[in-house]
Amino acid sequence: MRVDAIVIGGGIGGLVASLYLRRAGRSVLLLEAQDTLGGACRANPSLNIAVGAATLLAVDPRVIDELDLLNKGLTFAIRDMPLAIPWPSGKTLLLGRDPHQAAQAIAAYSAADAQSYKRYRRELFGLARALRPWWWEDAPGPIAPRNSRALLERLEATSAAAYLNGWFETDALKAALAFDAMAPFEPGSALALVWRAAQEMCGLQGAVAIPKGGPAALANILVALAKAAGVEIRTGTSAVRLMLDGDTLQGVELESGEKVFSRCVLSSLSRRATLLDLAPTASAGFAETQRLTRSAPHSGEAHITLLLDAVPDSCGMPPNARTVIAERLDSWLDTDSSARRAQLPDELMMEVVIPAAIEPERAASGQHAISVTVRGLPAFPEEGWAALSARLAERVVTTLEHRTRNLRAHITVIHFDLPNQNMRDADFSMSRILSTYHPRIATPVNGLFLCGSAAEPMDAVSGRAGRLAAGMAQRWLSTEVAP
Amino acid sequence: MRYDAAIIGAGTNGLAAAATLARAGLSVAVFERAERVGGRCAMREFHPGFRASPFCDEIAPIPAAIFRALDLARHGAIFMPPADLAGDRLRAAIQKRIAAHCAYALENAKQPQKHDWLGRSVGLTPWHRDSWSARSLSDVLEEALPDEKSRACALAATLDGRTADPDRGGSALHLLAPRTGSGMTMGGLETVANALQASAQVAGATFSLGLEVTDVRLAKHRATGIRGADGTEVEARAVISTLDLKRTFLALFAWKELPEAVARRTSAFRHAPASARLLLALDAPPDMPEGPVSVPSCSAAQAYAAWRTGTMPDPLPMALRWVSATDPRLAPSGKAVLTVTLGAVPYQLFDGAWANEKRMALRERALAQIEAALPGLSKRVLAAELIMPPDIEDALGVTQGDLDGGEIAPDQMFAQRSFAQCDAGRTPINGLYLGGRSAPAGPLGSCVAGVVAAHAVMSDLAGGRLR
Numbered sequence: 001m002r003v004d005a006i007v008i009g010g011g012i013g014g015l016v017a018s019l020y021l022r023r024a025g026r027s028v029l030l031l032e033a034q035d036t037l038g039g040a041c042r043a044n045p046s047l048n049i050a051v052g053a054a055t056l057l058a059v060d061p062r063v064i065d066e067l068d069l070l071n072k073g074l075t076f077a078i079r080d081m082p083l084a085i086p087w088p089s090g091k092t093l094l095l096g097r098d099p100h101q102a103a104q105a106i107a108a109y110s111a112a113d114a115q116s117y118k119r120y121r122r123e124l125f126g127l128a129r130a131l132r133p134w135w136w137e138d139a140p141g142p143i144a145p146r147n148s149r150a151l152l153e154r155l156e157a158t159s160a161a162a163y164l165n166g167w168f169e170t171d172a173l174k175a176a177l178a179f180d181a182m183a184p185f186e187p188g189s190a191l192a193l194v195w196r197a198a199q200e201m202c203g204l205q206g207a208v209a210i211p212k213g214g215p216a217a218l219a220n221i222l223v224a225l226a227k228a229a230g231v232e233i234r235t236g237t238s239a240v241r242l243m244l245d246g247d248t249l250q251g252v253e254l255e256s257g258e259k260v261f262s263r264c265v266l267s268s269l270s271r272r273a274t275l276l277d278l279a280p281t282a283s284a285g286f287a288e289t290q291r292l293t294r295s296a297p298h299s300g301e302a303h304i305t306l307l308l309d310a311v312p313d314s315c316g317m318p319p320n321a322r323t324v325i326a327e328r329l330d331s332w333l334d335t336d337s338s339a340r341r342a343q344l345p346d347e348l349m350m351e352v353v354i355p356a357a358i359e360p361e362r363a364a365s366g367q368h369a370i371s372v373t374v375r376g377l378p379a380f381p382e383e384g385w386a387a388l389s390a391r392l393a394e395r396v397v398t399t400l401e402h403r404t405r406n407l408r409a410h411i412t413v414i415h416f417d418l419p420n421q422n423m424r425d426a427d428f429s430m431s432r433i434l435s436t437y438h439p440r441i442a443t444p445v446n447g448l449f450l451c452g453s454a455a456e457p458m459d460a461v462s463g464r465a466g467r468l469a470a471g472m473a474q475r476w477l478s479t480e481v482a483p
Numbered sequence: 484m485r486y487d488a489a490i491i492g493a494g495t496n497g498l499a500a501a502a503t504l505a506r507a508g509l510s511v512a513v514f515e516r517a518e519r520v521g522g523r524c525a526m527r528e529f530h531p532g533f534r535a536s537p538f539c540d541e542i543a544p545i546p547a548a549i550f551r552a553l554d555l556a557r558h559g560a561i562f563m564p565p566a567d568l569a570g571d572r573l574r575a576a577i578q579k580r581i582a583a584h585c586a587y588a589l590e591n592a593k594q595p596q597k598h599d600w601l602g603r604s605v606g607l608t609p610w611h612r613d614s615w616s617a618r619s620l621s622d623v624l625e626e627a628l629p630d631e632k633s634r635a636c637a638l639a640a641t642l643d644g645r646t647a648d649p650d651r652g653g654s655a656l657h658l659l660a661p662r663t664g665s666g667m668t669m670g671g672l673e674t675v676a677n678a679l680q681a682s683a684q685v686a687g688a689t690f691s692l693g694l695e696v697t698d699v700r701l702a703k704h705r706a707t708g709i710r711g712a713d714g715t716e717v718e719a720r721a722v723i724s725t726l727d728l729k730r731t732f733l734a735l736f737a738w739k740e741l742p743e744a745v746a747r748r749t750s751a752f753r754h755a756p757a758s759a760r761l762l763l764a765l766d767a768p769p770d771m772p773e774g775p776v777s778v779p780s781c782s783a784a785q786a787y788a789a790w791r792t793g794t795m796p797d798p799l800p801m802a803l804r805w806v807s808a809t810d811p812r813l814a815p816s817g818k819a820v821l822t823v824t825l826g827a828v829p830y831q832l833f834d835g836a837w838a839n840e841k842r843m844a845l846r847e848r849a850l851a852q853i854e855a856a857l858p859g860l861s862k863r864v865l866a867a868e869l870i871m872p873p874d875i876e877d878a879l880g881v882t883q884g885d886l887d888g889g890e891i892a893p894d895q896m897f898a899q900r901s902f903a904q905c906d907a908g909r910t911p912i913n914g915l916y917l918g919g920r921s922a923p924a925g926p927l928g929s930c931v932a933g934v935v936a937a938h939a940v941m942s943d944l945a946g947g948r949l950r
Contacts (some may be wrong), residue, residue, distance in 0.1 A: 153609070154903050157616060157653075158894035166751035187617060187653040187893035294622065330791070333648075337788060340650060430617045430652070 002261040003029045009268025011039020013452040015222040016466030022229040024474045033238035038219030050214035054353040054371035057208045058199040060464040080207035084321040085176040116167045128197035155190040163190035175326040188430040242279045249447035268452030273422040297427045299339035300379045300419025307413040308368040316403030323352040335376035342378045350374045433457045441469045485718040486512045492725035494522025496933030498679035502553045503937035505686035516695040521676030530866035532815040533764040536672045541663040542929045558678035565666035573627035588924035592907035592938035595946045610898035615655040623655040639777045644758030646827040648787045653893040660891045660926030667809045699735045705913035720949045721940040725919035727888040755890035756830045756872040756883040761823035764866040768819045773808040778856040786827035793833030800826040830872045830883045888920025908936035
């Protein structure tokens with residue numbers, strides 16, 4: 001069999017890439033190892049719930065625009081979720097879009113922090129706007145304003161923890177804001193906060209949105225479009241080997257032994273998994289291979305979905321907000337060192353979303369879903385995830401019960417989506433967040449491109465890398481082949 | 484009389500700044516709180532007949548250019564070759580990087596400062612990025628040193644007397660902020676201070692010892708002189724403070740006088756005090772090699788975790804050094820002086836300050852651990868003196884007893900140290916310069932920050948900015 005391009009992985013990045021290639025008139029084969037498409041946004045068909053990410057925060061507006069997704073059925077149930085921070089006193093602080101309202105809310109706890117918050121937001125969003133081309137375009141120009149450049153230079157060296165410490169005095173506020181930075185004690189992770197602020201959902205800068213039907217709705221629309229456009233999709237099929245001739249790609253060998261020939265492969269896997277596991281040995285070059293072997297991530301995040309038969313009354317977590325449960329900023333250090341030692345941390349850092357508004361039908365039928373994202377979990381725990389997930393579930397439910405009495409009695413199903421390290425290269429990498437898309441997408445192998453979240457500046461569901469990778473693949477395919 | 488420069492603190496940096504300025508023909512006054520010059524180079528008789536320098540055995544290397552320019556060898560500073568701990572390749576890489584940073588800092592300080600119409604400095608080459616800023620210490624060591632043992636050795640030597648998580652990105656910067664490596668000096672560390680002082684005095688610098696500076700006088704947002712604890716007021720066109728950032732702005736200024744940006748930066752600046760010292764007087768030479776000896780201890784990551792939570796790691800990370808073997812004048816003949824540098828000692832324990840019984844307990848634990856490593860040693864101990872971070876703070880006036888002048892982290896190194904917008908030790912307050920370990924060039928070596936600040940003063944005086 002011969003196609004123009006093979007896309008490995010049917011996540012948002014892979015789906016977007018194959019759609020763009022198909023629009024350019026190329027024949028595309030999409031391989032997905034799992035039975036359902038959608039990657040981080042897939043749904044569990046038997047339970048009829050989304051199991052991966054609960055929210056979307058970085059979907060490329062141009063993908064939505066160019067693929068005309070809004071007219072194909074994508075509607076947003078929530079355009080911007082406020083951040084809810086459970087305060088040690090038992091109250092909950094709600095930080096919405098309006099910085100003045102947010103400052104007023106903070107003022108009830110700390111006047112100094114309320115003052116700082118407005119300026120923090122202004123600085124963060126200002127730099128984010130200046131850096132937006134950097135994170136949005138394939139070939140950005142230099143960053144113009146001098147103030148932004150100086151600030152960028154400072155943040156490149158600053159950890160999110162140090163940056164937040166410089167602004168705020170209240171530990172609970174700092175810990176919650178640090179959740180977005182992924183690894184808040186890593187130098188340069190302050191830029192992760194800026195990256196978050198540079199994203200746009202529903203035309204709102206730095207917003208966190210949920211489509212109607214959950215993130216899985218986005219995946220379903222893309223799958224329907226891909227099928228209609230004539231992308232050949234094979235689920236339950238994984239690629240085991242890339243076939244190379246010198247440094248030029250010949251095709252992909254499938255699990256079944258079948259060989260598919262193509263000049264171009266787009267992989268949604270991480271750079272490490274693609275170049276070390278799929279490509280033949282040494283195709284990445286000695287230095288790159290060494291670097292990739294060393295940089296394996298030691299922590300990851302898990303998505304846990306709880307199905308309840310009723311939402312308990314005294315629910316401490318406001319609906320349609322994302323509640324970040326992280327008590328102290330310093331706990332991130334313990335979390336990180338436990339992850340390095342391959343152990344479950346003492347304190348779980350988690351984000352809880354109760355999307356009541358997006359699925360009224362489900363709520364009407366007496367079913368409620370709570371989706372929990374736990375960060376800073378060990379990537380390769382000592383006892384293995386099979387044994388650890390029961391303990392993790394117990395810990396998550398116990399932590400939630402501090403806020404919501406009687407939760408345990410209502411749980412009907414607990415679903416786990418554990419850290420998948422094949423999709424990620426490192427926890428946080430300065431060189432990755434500061435490089436442009438081209439070096440993140442291109443590989444040493446001619447015709448092999450990355451299109452998944454590993455090609456993004458930060459791990460996220462975006463589709464931006466898929467769109468740009470499709471453009472690069474299209475340029476590669478239109479070059480003449482030497483006879 | 485109005486001096487060209489007033490220098491606060493007569494440690495190696497202050498003395499080097501004074502010598503550089505005085506040799507250039509400027510009038511310089513140095514103010515020191517203690518009765519003697521030297522700062523951390525000072526020595527003390529801690530038991531009759533036994534002498535040691537309480538804070539460190541070695542200082543960071545003085546760059547050769549500075550050593551020559553100040554003519555220190557002629558004034559009596561004689562260093563012995565340092566003990567080789569790291570592998571040759573790693574050592575060469577470290578020296579190359581430090582030399583490049585020092586050369587940049589000195590060159591940049593000599594450039595006249597230009598300003599645009601808003602008063603922002605322009606036209607300076609930015610401090611080049613060091614790739615180690617993003618790398619972890621264990622990563623760099625793993626790459627440079629093949630065998631496990633030399634890696635452990637180099638890690639212990641780098642974190643000697645301080646603490647860091649070696650797996651965290653940016654911890655490799657500790658290699659570029661050496662605390663030792665100069666080699667021991669003939670006659671103890673105070674000869675270095677004496678040589679620096681002689682170099683400055685010959686050139687005409689005046690010294691006021693035993694006089695604590697309490698205020699920097701400000702007029703129209705620029706420093707115009709200093710006020711001493713006894714009420715003396717001295718006018719100067721430039722003030723170089725070799726105190727650390729926190730001390731400089733908290734002790735020498737009224738908080739309300741400070742521009743908001745300075746106050747914020749000062750309060751956000753982090754310190755990581757972790758070193759304690761144990762001085763031992765022995766009645767017979769110990770049975771050990773001359774160079775530093777590391778006692779088996781817990782891993783650096785564990786030590787850091789314990790330190791952060793205000794507890795003592797177990798076993799303690801420590802390095803022993805038989806200093807009187809290298810320099811026999813430190814002890815009476817037939818006897819010996821042993822110094823022990825403890826790492827990961829928090830400034831305060833989680834349950835409160837270092838009260839006397841806690842110190843006693845720590846001393847017993849350290850001695851027991853030494854006895855286990857070198858059996859029979861504890862019977863020879865005549866006297867043992869423990870110096871904790873609060874003692875170092877009292878003696879040297881460094882915040883929390885942090886001898887690095889601020890935590891070594893990517894956002895507190897090179898151009899980002901103290902004030903990102905100002906270079907060469909300049910501060911947002913016109914006429915005030917930082918010349919200590921908190922200055923951008925401070926961690927790179929001894930005397931570097933002082934000389935850099937001195938050059939900045941000279942170029943600003945020549946450029947007419949300090950009239």
